[in-house]
Amino acid sequence: MNILGIETSCDETAAAVVVDGERELSNVVASQFDVHARYGGVVPELASRQHLDAITPVVREALERAGMQYTDLDAIAVTYGPGLVGCLLVGLTYAKGLALALGKPFIGINHLEGHIHAVVMEQRRAGSPAELPAIAMVVSGGHTHLFLIEETAEQGYDYSLLGKTRDDAAGEAFDKVAKLLGYPYPGGPLLDLLAPFGNPKGVALPGTRMKGNQLDMSFSGLKTAVLRHVQASDMAEEIAERRDALKGRGRIGVEEARQATPQATLDLIASFQYRVIEELLLRAAVAADETGARSLILCGGVAANSGLRARFQSLPVPVYTSALALSTDNAAMIAAAAYPRLLRGESSPLDLRAQPNLKLAQ
Amino acid sequence: MLTLALDTANRRGGIALAHDGAIAASRTIEAPDGFAGVVFAEIESLLAAQGLRVQDVDVWAPAAGPGSFTGVRIGLAAAKALAEVSSTLVVPIGNLEALAFAGRGDLRAAVLDARRGQVFSALYDAHLGPLLEPTVGSWEDFRAALGKRMPVFATIDAELFGSAGPAHAERPDQLILVDTPAASIALLAERRARAGETVPLEQVQPIYVRRPDVREPE
Numbered sequence: 001m002n003i004l005g006i007e008t009s010c011d012e013t014a015a016a017v018v019v020d021g022e023r024e025l026s027n028v029v030a031s032q033f034d035v036h037a038r039y040g041g042v043v044p045e046l047a048s049r050q051h052l053d054a055i056t057p058v059v060r061e062a063l064e065r066a067g068m069q070y071t072d073l074d075a076i077a078v079t080y081g082p083g084l085v086g087c088l089l090v091g092l093t094y095a096k097g098l099a100l101a102l103g104k105p106f107i108g109i110n111h112l113e114g115h116i117h118a119v120v121m122e123q124r125r126a127g128s129p130a131e132l133p134a135i136a137m138v139v140s141g142g143h144t145h146l147f148l149i150e151e152t153a154e155q156g157y158d159y160s161l162l163g164k165t166r167d168d169a170a171g172e173a174f175d176k177v178a179k180l181l182g183y184p185y186p187g188g189p190l191l192d193l194l195a196p197f198g199n200p201k202g203v204a205l206p207g208t209r210m211k212g213n214q215l216d217m218s219f220s221g222l223k224t225a226v227l228r229h230v231q232a233s234d235m236a237e238e239i240a241e242r243r244d245a246l247k248g249r250g251r252i253g254v255e256e257a258r259q260a261t262p263q264a265t266l267d268l269i270a271s272f273q274y275r276v277i278e279e280l281l282l283r284a285a286v287a288a289d290e291t292g293a294r295s296l297i298l299c300g301g302v303a304a305n306s307g308l309r310a311r312f313q314s315l316p317v318p319v320y321t322s323a324l325a326l327s328t329d330n331a332a333m334i335a336a337a338a339y340p341r342l343l344r345g346e347s348s349p350l351d352l353r354a355q356p357n358l359k360l361a362q
Numbered sequence: 363m364l365t366l367a368l369d370t371a372n373r374r375g376g377i378a379l380a381h382d383g384a385i386a387a388s389r390t391i392e393a394p395d396g397f398a399g400v401v402f403a404e405i406e407s408l409l410a411a412q413g414l415r416v417q418d419v420d421v422w423a424p425a426a427g428p429g430s431f432t433g434v435r436i437g438l439a440a441a442k443a444l445a446e447v448s449s450t451l452v453v454p455i456g457n458l459e460a461l462a463f464a465g466r467g468d469l470r471a472a473v474l475d476a477r478r479g480q481v482f483s484a485l486y487d488a489h490l491g492p493l494l495e496p497t498v499g500s501w502e503d504f505r506a507a508l509g510k511r512m513p514v515f516a517t518i519d520a521e522l523f524g525s526a527g528p529a530h531a532e533r534p535d536q537l538i539l540v541d542t543p544a545a546s547i548a549l550l551a552e553r554r555a556r557a558g559e560t561v562p563l564e565q566v567q568p569i570y571v572r573r574p575d576v577r578e579p580e
Binding site: 048085089096 | 395396398399400401402403405406416417431432435436438439440441442443444446447448563564568570574575576
């Protein structure tokens with residue numbers, strides 16, 4: 001079965017063709033990096049405008065690379081939440097229009113379920129499907145969630161929410177700390193590149209203990225701890241110089257960033273990254289233990305973080321991640337998530353609305 | 363030639379079907395929760411009432427704006443997708459131009475409620491040649507730009523001239539209230555499609571008029 005996936009929930013316009021939930025024939029992502037970089041973050045209205053401009057060429061390219069015509073498709077899958085509502089609406093409306101004109105099923109997909117299925121797809125393709133029940137840790141710029149995944153013949157994949165961040169998402173914390181330290185947007189991936197050059201025990205940053213659900217997480221306190229350290233260490237001048245030096249340079253390479261970063265700051269970055277990873281790892285370990293999960297799926301944009309990937313291998317269950325191109329937002333994961341639903345004959349009505357706060361599980 | 367017009371740009375939307383120069387069906391769309399949820403059902407039901415399907419449409423004519431940014435994009439995204447599959451034409455029509463088409467006289471002013479105490483406005487001649495390009499601003503600014511010209515006004519927004527509307531102080535003598543410009547959009551689009559005045563689908567652009575609320579970085 002050939003599924004066209006479309007994803008426009010934030011600042012990437014993406015389309016992909018996936019066969020039988022396993023084989024990506026194409027995976028096209030048009031990044032809006034240059035549009036938003038100078039604003040220091042995603043501007044929703046500009047993102048929506050870009051999606052409308054990009055959607056037709058991106059979908060055409062996905063089909064072309066797959067060597068397919070519209071009539072070769074069996075279904076159209078699209079993200080309908082969570083995300084920026086104006087952005088979601090472009091992809092959702094376009095997908096509905098294609099499906100209606102083709103007379104093919106249209107399937108709305110939760111963006112978080114998509115991230116999980118990026119890994120499910122790769123494991124299926126490798127011939128070693130992730131063992132269920134599994135823990136899924138979805139970590140991105142907008143989300144930090146722990147789910148238990150089970151599968152039943154009647155329901156298909158079934159998700160239960162075990163824990164989530166109560167404030168900033170992990171990726172958001174990375175980006176905010178990077179900004180605080182004078183690195184250009186989006187600074188999170190840059191911190192991952194710089195962290196290996198610092199001492200992760202160099203600065204003592206506090207862990208968080210949650211009241212209530214121990215599997216919930218919080219990262220705003222950690223960000224504040226970094227801020228206090230910056231203030232106490234009199235780093236304002238260093239940060240201002242770095243901001244000026246790196247301003248307007250587009251994507252920064254690690255060597256360039258490293259040259260603008262003294263050792264003490266590299267230690268702070270390494271310590272921050274270490275603490276974020278430990279917070280995530282601790283919850284993942286407890287969740288796996290308490291649920292008797294047989295594997296763990298680590299996914300979402302922050303799952304591209306090399307430190308995180310390496311540290312999670314210490315868990316006592318098999319840990320599965322996806323290729324880097326499938327960790328960040330893409331449409332192959334949306335098509336992959338739609339496949340089991342299509343197999344069960346599910347489709348979505350054409351009056352499906354975009355849901356910016358859509359939940360995968362309660 | 364069958365042309366389906368779709369207007370989701372403003373508070374009250376509309377849909378219309380033109381068949382060889384005549385309107386076969388037209389209706390307004392009320393969608394208090396937004397057009398995204400209802401637009402395809404409206405298209406299907408209007409076509410079904412004529413014994414038609416989306417595959418029968420030759421020209422898709424979305425309202426290009428101005429209006430709500432999101433509303434404009436919903437209409438354009440829907441039309442582009444429907445046209446893309448069947449390689450049919452998309453001919454977008456500006457909402458103000460469509461209102462002027464629905465108007466009369468040698469001087470045709472079109473106004474729309476732009477919220478925030480402002481109006482979208484433009485002035486056209488009888489052949490829809492633009493005399494004042496679409497803009498957004500206060501009612502007073504538009505009147506000042508008109509100077510001594512006395513156009514016939516057309517709008518879908520009677521509220522503009524109500525006690526709370528931005529143009530409350532002055533209701534023009536010659537005012538045409540249009541339910542929906544969808545029929546005008548359909549007829550104009552059909553005319554342009556026949557004249558070959560079309561652009562490739564991927565080059566179809568919205569007419570936002572208003573700038574996005576973004577503070578430019580330093």
